Amino acid sequence: xxxxTANSTLRQxxxxxxxxxxxxxxxxxxWGPDEWDDLWQDxxxxxxxxxxxxxHYMGYLVLQSPNNREFDVIDGQQRxxxxxxxxxxxxxxxxxxxxxxxxxxKNRQRADQLRNSYIGYLDPVTLVSQSKLTLNRNNDRFxxxxxxxxxxxxxxxxxxxxxxxxxxxxxxxxxxMKKQSGGSGxxxxxxxxxxxxxxxxxxxxxTDELNAFKVFETLNARGVRLSATDLLKNYLFSVVSRxxxxxxxxxDLEDRWDGIVDLLGSERFPEFLRTFWNSRNKLVRKAExxxxxxxxxxxxxxxFALIRQxxxxxxxxxxxxxxxxxxxxxxxxxxxxxxxxMFSVRQPLQLxxxxxxxxxxxxxxxxxxxLRAIAVLxxxxxxxxxxxxxxxxxxxxxxxxxxxxxxxxxxNEVLSKLRPIYPDDRxxxxxxxxxxxxxxxxxxxxxxxxxxxxxxxxxxxxAFEIEDSQHTIEHVLPENPxxxxxxxxxxxxxxxxxxxxxxxxxxxxxNRELGNLGYDKKRLTYQKSGFDVTKNLADRYDQWTVEKICxxxxxxxxxxxxxxxxxxx
Numbered sequence: 001x002x003x004x005t006a007n008s009t010l011r012q013x014x015x016x017x018x019x020x021x022x023x024x025x026x027x028x029x030x031w032g033p034d035e036w037d038d039l040w041q042d043x044x045x046x047x048x049x050x051x052x053x054x055x056h057y058m059g060y061l062v063l064q065s066p067n068n069r070e071f072d073v074i075d076g077q078q079r080x081x082x083x084x085x086x087x088x089x090x091x092x093x094x095x096x097x098x099x100x101x102x103x104x105x106k107n108r109q110r111a112d113q114l115r116n117s118y119i120g121y122l123d124p125v126t127l128v129s130q131s132k133l134t135l136n137r138n139n140d141r142f143x144x145x146x147x148x149x150x151x152x153x154x155x156x157x158x159x160x161x162x163x164x165x166x167x168x169x170x171x172x173x174x175x176x177m178k179k180q181s182g183g184s185g186x187x188x189x190x191x192x193x194x195x196x197x198x199x200x201x202x203x204x205x206x207t208d209e210l211n212a213f214k215v216f217e218t219l220n221a222r223g224v225r226l227s228a229t230d231l232l233k234n235y236l237f238s239v240v241s242r243x244x245x246x247x248x249x250x251x252d253l254e255d256r257w258d259g260i261v262d263l264l265g266s267e268r269f270p271e272f273l274r275t276f277w278n279s280r281n282k283l284v285r286k287a288e289x290x291x292x293x294x295x296x297x298x299x300x301x302x303x304f305a306l307i308r309q310x311x312x313x314x315x316x317x318x319x320x321x322x323x324x325x326x327x328x329x330x331x332x333x334x335x336x337x338x339x340x341x342m343f344s345v346r347q348p349l350q351l352x353x354x355x356x357x358x359x360x361x362x363x364x365x366x367x368x369x370x371l372r373a374i375a376v377l378x379x380x381x382x383x384x385x386x387x388x389x390x391x392x393x394x395x396x397x398x399x400x401x402x403x404x405x406x407x408x409x410x411x412n413e414v415l416s417k418l419r420p421i422y423p424d425d426r427x428x429x430x431x432x433x434x435x436x437x438x439x440x441x442x443x444x445x446x447x448x449x450x451x452x453x454x455x456x457x458x459x460x461x462x463a464f465e466i467e468d469s470q471h472t473i474e475h476v477l478p479e480n481p482x483x484x485x486x487x488x489x490x491x492x493x494x495x496x497x498x499x500x501x502x503x504x505x506x507x508x509x510x511n512r513e514l515g516n517l518g519y520d521k522k523r524l525t526y527q528k529s530g531f532d533v534t535k536n537l538a539d540r541y542d543q544w545t546v547e548k549i550c551x552x553x554x555x556x557x558x559x560x561x562x563x564x565x566x567x568x569x
Contacts, residue, residue, distance in 0.1 A: 003206040010083060011196035013061075013203070014118045014132055019070050020063070021134040022077045025237035025254075026230055028138050028162035029169075031078050036172050039082060044180065046198045047191055054198065061201040064208065074231060076201070077135075083199070084133050085147065085166060087118045089173035090192050092150050097185045107185035114192060119148060138162055209235055209290065229269040233257055235294060236303045243300050256307055260314045267321055271346070276313045278350040279357075280404035283397035313353060320352050336371035342446050345378040347393045351414075354400040359411055366411030373415055373566045380423045380564060383447060385431045392421050412569040419568050425561045432557035433550075438498045439473055448473055452505050452533065455556060458563045460532035474506040474514075474534070476522065476544055484518030492546055501553025504534045519544035 013020075046052050061076035073080055091111045098105035115121065120131035135143045142163040146155045147170060154167060181187035209231055240253065264272055274289050284292045297303050319326045323337040340348065352374065360367040381387050399417045402408040408417070423431070437444040449466050452473065457463050464471060477488060477497055488496070496502055506514070506529065514522050526538035540555075541548045 003204055003211050005202065005204050007200055008061075008203045009197050010058075010118075010199045010201075013080075013201070015196070019132055019134070020073050020080065021070065022073050022081070022136045022139075023234045023238075024137045024241070025234050026073070026077055026136045028136060028160075029078065029081055029166055030162065031082055031169065032165060033168075033172065035078075036082070036169060039079075039086075040173075040176055043195055043199070047194045056199055058199050058201045061203045063203060063205045065205060066207060068205070071205070074206070079201075080133060081135060081139075081143075081166075082169060084119060085169045086173045086177075087114060087192060088147055088150065089170055089177050090188050091115050091119070092170075092174055093177045093181070094185050094188055095150065097183070110185055110189045114189070118192075118196065139166060142166060209294065229261065232273070232290065232293065235290075236297065236307060239297060239303045240300050249304075253304070253307055256311045260307075260310055263314050263318055265318075267318065272314060272317050273310070275317060275346075275349045275353060276310060278397050279313075279353040279400045281401065283394060313357070316353055316356050317349070320349065320356065330368055332368050333371050336368075336375040339375040339450070340378060342443070342450065343375075343378050343383050344443060345382050347382075347389050348374045348378060348396055350393075351396040351400045351403070354403040355411070355414060358403050358406070359409075359414070363411050370411050370414060373418065376564045376566050377418060377422055380428050381421060384435055384560075385423045385427060387421075387423070395421050415566075416569050418566075422566060422568075428564075429557045429561050432500070432560050433554045435500050435553075436495075436498050437500065439475075439503075445473065448500070448503060451500065451560075452503065454563050455559055456505060456531055456533045458559055459536065462532075470508050471505055472508045472511045474504050474511050476502050476504065476519065476537075477549070478516035480516055482516045482518070484516075484521075487545060496546055496549050499549055499553055500556060501549040501551070504537055505529075505531045506534060 042056050046056055058079055059076070061080070062074040063071040063076075064074050065071040091114050094107045094111035094114070098108035098111065101107060118132070120133075131144060131148055133143075134140055138160060139162050142155070142159065143166060145151075147166060154170065156164075156167060159167065177188060177191075180191060237250070237253065240250065261269060270286070270289065273293075274284065274286060277284060277289065277293065281292075281296075293306075297306055319328070320337060321341065323329050323334045329337070352371075355367065355370060381392060382389070395417070399408065399414060402417075403414065408414055437448050439445045439448055446466075453464050453466050475497060477485060477493065479497055481488065481493060485493075504526075506525070510525055510529075514525055523538045523542075526534050529535045529538075537552060541552065
């Protein structure tokens, strides 16, 4: 990866003759009073206290430059824009103070010095700004024509939402600057002079979009992940803009793009993008995704086509990930999709997307059967057997490509192609008989409930609501055993408490009453239980030992091979 990293203060970033540009199609300015106030509190804490911190960390700033003189702000534009507006507010306050002081006003000199150091300069003839910072296509006109020249009165008619936020930010900071300085120009200058040295960023400079995308996929800072989405948007829109498209074309694309991001909500756009791409193309790893798309989309027609396809597929993707929000699922389809989400298994999504878009309407009953097969396969392969996902993902990808290209035209063909990654009964039963799931994890707790209630339905024929809080997981050997459990030493307690064979179902009130009592007392309650798996456990075992836990789990494993089974065509 061709990039370098350095810690830089705001003074080092802005007071050195360098220029910064927010890409044309980057997100609009979006900060509001909450973000302004958080930043202001952090800044005033640096200068107002006797024991003030020596510096305040502003987070990552990701820049792209081929020459180290002019930089595109790939991530960090909200912070850089806000700091520029804050300094402009300080300049404006100094200008107000200078009005009564005449031509030799020291506050006018201070204002000019701050402007030249951190904002840029005004051409003395045309009064056109030569700014250190250029904003995106929707914000730069207001910033350059009205904010930077400090036009009086500052325009407020016919502003878009983000321009209005910039205007509000200017007056918000100007008002707070007045209160902070107490009407003293010296105090304003000292405040800004302290801030530019105490605010620092981790600056990552990359040479091109590909390296920027890799950086975003590596960083964990809040907000950085969405910037990978913006990066792709900037690239696609720049491709479209090469041919000077009509403004309405750009607006249509922006509306579609914003609609996709809004629709996905909490779902990560890069995850959706990779799923979409892999549902119809050769498998691409996350680190190579942007490179592959950049190489595949080179002209206006390709960019338009991709965004329209993404728009359609995003609706399907969200329906697959959040079946409870859709009305077009059968109860069985919704159940299977819910299980996949509970298992935290994402590998099949590329295949689900392809089959949904190509085959679902041709064979709806077959699609329901297919979804159940994927849920069962995921339970066997991922949850119980814990196999590596690389082989599985590759097979899903190959089938998805064949479905998308119409090489596979029926659900039965899809099912038959899944057989190589289906763990057979011997492997599945053996892995199930040794499985441990620590129910202190919320995900594992849901999976254990799912397993126990499925076994109960298999044994008794009675279906219970898995989420019903009246029914709980009972650990026969308690999580916090009393002295009644002397037969288990510390090592055995640690090894067997969360074995599936040590868990069953009880009513919540019974579970509370039993607590960590010994097995003899628990067994009396088990024998009267309304759950067959619990009653049968008490009938089979008159004592509870390591050997009995293993025996019970082997019995459960044998039942499981019948419960979770795919009958291939």
